[in-house]
Amino acid sequence: MHTAIVGVIAGLAIAQVAILITTIYLHRSLSHKAVTFDRRIALFFRFLLWITTGIRPRQWVAVHRKHHAFTDIPGDPHSPVVLGFYKVQFGNVYYYRKEALRSETVAKYAKDLQPDRWDEILFDHSLVGLAIGISILILVGGWRLALVASIVHIVAYLGLSGAINAVGHSFGKRPYDNLATNNTWLALMTFGEGLHNNHHAAPTAAKLSFDSKEIDLAWPIISLLVRLHLATVRLSAPKFKRQPAR
Numbered sequence: 081m082h083t084a085i086v087g088v089i090a091g092l093a094i095a096q097v098a099i100l101i102t103t104i105y106l107h108r109s110l111s112h113k114a115v116t117f118d119r120r121i122a123l124f125f126r127f128l129l130w131i132t133t134g135i136r137p138r139q140w141v142a143v144h145r146k147h148h149a150f151t152d153i154p155g156d157p158h159s160p161v162v163l164g165f166y167k168v169q170f171g172n173v174y175y176y177r178k179e180a181l182r183s184e185t186v187a188k189y190a191k192d193l194q195p196d197r198w199d200e201i202l203f204d205h206s207l208v209g210l211a212i213g214i215s216i217l218i219l220v221g222g223w224r225l226a227l228v229a230s231i232v233h234i235v236a237y238l239g240l241s242g243a244i245n246a247v248g249h250s251f252g253k254r255p256y257d258n259l260a261t262n263n264t265w266l267a268l269m270t271f272g273e274g275l276h277n278n279h280h281a282a283p284t285a286a287k288l289s290f291d292s293k294e295i296d297l298a299w300p301i302i303s304l305l306v307r308l309h310l311a312t313v314r315l316s317a318p319k320f321k322r323q324p325a326r
């Protein structure tokens with residue numbers, strides 16, 4: 081097959097892996113404690129996140145918890161209601177970095193995630209992680225494939241992350257009484273994250289789909305890890321912040 085096509089497929093696959101780790105590990109586990117993973121699995125997730133995104137978990141968690149504390153009001157790091165839809169959809173990474181680099185945000189919202197030995201040696205060195213990820217791609221498929229895959233991955237990961245924060249607070253269904261929205265198409269592309277109205281209604285729920293018509297593709301993976309005794313889910317049913325509107 082043509083290198084460019086393989087590169088596009090590889091880039092999309094890497095983006096999906098990064099989105100899966102983002103939702104189940106950074107979001108559901110570290111930010112909201114909805115699910116806890118076995119130490120070895122958590123370390124594997126940290127490693128995958130490091131080589132695919134370079135994200136520092138405590139920074140991501142702090143920015144995200146601040147988003148929940150100030151949802152769609154001044155203080156929200158990436159609200160389309162406050163900043164405008166296009167700024168968040170296309171500039172999400174800028175707003176993320178701006179907040180993530182504020183040491184007071186990390187100190188206040190990620191107290192429970194102090195840097196450990198792994199962070200000091202590996203995971204706090206974002207560029208080293210990304211360099212390892214790109215090196216693996218070059219070794220496996222050559223530099224042309226690595227270049228195409230990296231560009232596709234960056235565009236897909238940043239585009240979908242932006243969509244969760246921008247589309248997920250602008251367009252779609254609002255079955256529960258909050259400003260976030262549910263979008264089936266976005267949920268299918270982001271392992272359930274597109275069910276963002278559900279998430280804001282019950283942030284500690286490990287499963288983001290609340291009825292049989294909604295699809296959270298991360299849930300079967302979490303369930304499998306639970307069955308293998310590699311994960312523990314905190315709540316057996318969603319605990320709503322307010323009374324549901326439906």
Ligand SMILES: [Zn+2]
Pocket residue numbers: 147245248249260276280
């Ligand atoms: Zn949100």
Ligand SMILES: [Zn+2]
Pocket residue numbers: 107111112144148279283
């Ligand atoms: Zn959240």
